[in-house]
Amino acid sequence: MAEAHVLVFPCPAQGHINSMLPFAAALLDAGVFVTFLHTDHNLRRASFVAGSPRLRFLSVPDGLPDDHPRSLGDMMELERSLREVGAVRYRALLASLSSAGAGRPSQDGSDGVDGDRSFPPVTCVVADGLLTWAIDAAEELGVPALAFRTSSACSFLAYQTVPELVELRELPFPEGGDLDEPVRGVPGMESFLRRRDLPSVCRRRGGTGGVGLDPILHVFSKATAHSREVRALVFNTTASLEGAALAHIAPRMRNVFAVGPLHAMSSPPAPAPAPASSLWTEDDGCLAWLDGQADRSVVYVSLGSLAVITHDQFTEFLSGLAAAGYPFLWVLRPDMVAASKDQHATPQEAIGVVGEDKARVVAWAPQRDVLRHRAVGCFLTHAGWNSTLEAAVEGVPMVCWPFFGDQLINSRNVGAVWGTGLDMKDVCDRAVVERMVREAMESAAIRSSAQELARVVRRDVSDGGSSAREFERLVRFIKEITM
Ligand code: UDX
Numbered sequence: 001m002a003e004a005h006v007l008v009f010p011c012p013a014q015g016h017i018n019s020m021l022p023f024a025a026a027l028l029d030a031g032v033f034v035t036f037l038h039t040d041h042n043l044r045r046a047s048f049v050a051g052s053p054r055l056r057f058l059s060v061p062d063g064l065p066d067d068h069p070r071s072l073g074d075m076m077e078l079e080r081s082l083r084e085v086g087a088v089r090y091r092a093l094l095a096s097l098s099s100a101g102a103g104r105p106s107q108d109g110s111d112g113v114d115g116d117r118s119f120p121p122v123t124c125v126v127a128d129g130l131l132t133w134a135i136d137a138a139e140e141l142g143v144p145a146l147a148f149r150t151s152s153a154c155s156f157l158a159y160q161t162v163p164e165l166v167e168l169r170e171l172p173f174p175e176g177g178d179l180d181e182p183v184r185g186v187p188g189m190e191s192f193l194r195r196r197d198l199p200s201v202c203r204r205r206g207g208t209g210g211v212g213l214d215p216i217l218h219v220f221s222k223a224t225a226h227s228r229e230v231r232a233l234v235f236n237t238t239a240s241l242e243g244a245a246l247a248h249i250a251p252r253m254r255n256v257f258a259v260g261p262l263h264a265m266s267s268p269p270a271p272a273p274a275p276a277s278s279l280w281t282e283d284d285g286c287l288a289w290l291d292g293q294a295d296r297s298v299v300y301v302s303l304g305s306l307a308v309i310t311h312d313q314f315t316e317f318l319s320g321l322a323a324a325g326y327p328f329l330w331v332l333r334p335d336m337v338a339a340s341k342d343q344h345a346t347p348q349e350a351i352g353v354v355g356e357d358k359a360r361v362v363a364w365a366p367q368r369d370v371l372r373h374r375a376v377g378c379f380l381t382h383a384g385w386n387s388t389l390e391a392a393v394e395g396v397p398m399v400c401w402p403f404f405g406d407q408l409i410n411s412r413n414v415g416a417v418w419g420t421g422l423d424m425k426d427v428c429d430r431a432v433v434e435r436m437v438r439e440a441m442e443s444a445a446i447r448s449s450a451q452e453l454a455r456v457v458r459r460d461v462s463d464g465g466s467s468a469r470e471f472e473r474l475v476r477f478i479k480e481i482t483m
Helices: 014-029 040-045 072-098 132-140 153-160 162-167 215-226 239-252 285-291 311-324 347-352 367-372 385-394 407-418 430-442 444-461 466-481
Strands: 005-009 033-039 055-060 124-128 145-149 233-235 256-258 298-302 328-331 359-362 376-381 398-400 421-423
Touching: 005 014, 005 072, 014 033, 014 124, 014 145, 014 385, 033 040, 033 072, 040 055, 055 072, 072 132, 072 215, 124 132, 132 145, 132 215, 153 162, 153 215, 153 239, 153 407, 162 215, 233 239, 239 256, 239 407, 239 444, 239 466, 256 466, 285 328, 285 359, 285 367, 298 311, 298 367, 311 347, 311 430, 347 359, 367 376, 367 385, 376 385, 376 430, 385 407, 385 444, 398 407, 398 430, 407 421, 421 430, 421 444, 430 444, 444 466
Parallel strands: 005 033, 005 124, 033 055, 124 145, 145 233, 233 256, 298 328, 298 376, 328 359, 376 398, 398 421
Antiparallel strands: none
């Protein structure tokens, strides 16, 4: 039998890398070789440390100039450019890496990488489910390919249900309609899902000749439909968190594996240290600052890798946090607060007013270590799927201010289903921030739900747990299709 060697290919964004790199680490622990494919830009930007002789990082161009911002507003441009420019190099690279006896790509630069004789040929591709062309190209080359979704199963189910929602006239939303109206038609979620909880793109109308849906919704629902044809679909989730959604997804797919939360599966004492994954430089100094704070006294604020807030929203958050009175650690990426004409102070200056002992600002934090720290009492978050999983594993209560995509449905789960936090969706107001932060810090019921969920989720990824068993089944599946 050929040695299993998986090429793992995430979308080139932090949230996708953070989900798929722990997946790579878990494959390494299972004895599988992994080639992790970045874009040239990301590989240059960050020093990814492999930490295992069976892992290597290679890259393909994304086709954009180096000084391009690659921010949220440019995501469609990045997607198109990668599909048009990167796809050609990806195909050539994969052909070379998977050819029989080709332990390594050529040295002449024709496929753009230096070789490494210690790696066997690539036997399987696991690509981000949004990179449908990467999955199709692999199959065309005779390399079995699987889809990996980095967002929640609930959001996948919502995208999967778009045709039914259109048929039921739930989509598009009526102009000016009430966003608190319940949504019929998403199985298993009818009791709690409102219009405002559906992926944010459902709120927009547009497109030509269609039924009035935003073109981006078509892209997502097409990628979701594509997953039906794929040999297997992998979710970074667990049945304890999203069992109902998984049960409704599985019958429409060829194979479904729920193997998360992966970052908890590959954390110490796993044999190989998890590979480093940040595109930004982590400010470890905030851990020393946390060391000086009392147990569960600090509010950790991070709105993920892509969200941009207005200066007014920044002011509301800051005022609400200051009024709540707890010390806070706030991740403010340099590109995070949109400039405004009438802004009087930079975010850093404004926070300075609160005082060093009460507030710490960093551009990027070692988030998993922060959430694990005894001083953190609650997490004010955008409810990105990685952040949601990371908080769930550590049992940290959440206050959610979702921005886009799956975050809206994740935060609904947090507030209305798991009871592990509060959902302040759509209302960015200092009084609401103050009230919800206080409640998340002080409510015994929320803390106990968060701790109970952590216990269940940790059990899922430990030996014999549902995700651990699913992962073993997935490794067997990968080995069988590559025989
Ligand atoms: C978005 C979506 O919301 C997410 O659901 C989707 O799967 C990917 O794109 P993003 O804004 O990146 O995600 O948020 P999230 O999924 O939470 O990922 C952010 C990651 O960055 C987390 O793993 C978090 O630990 C990490 N992070 C964030 C840091 O390491 N340091 C920080 O300071 C902030």
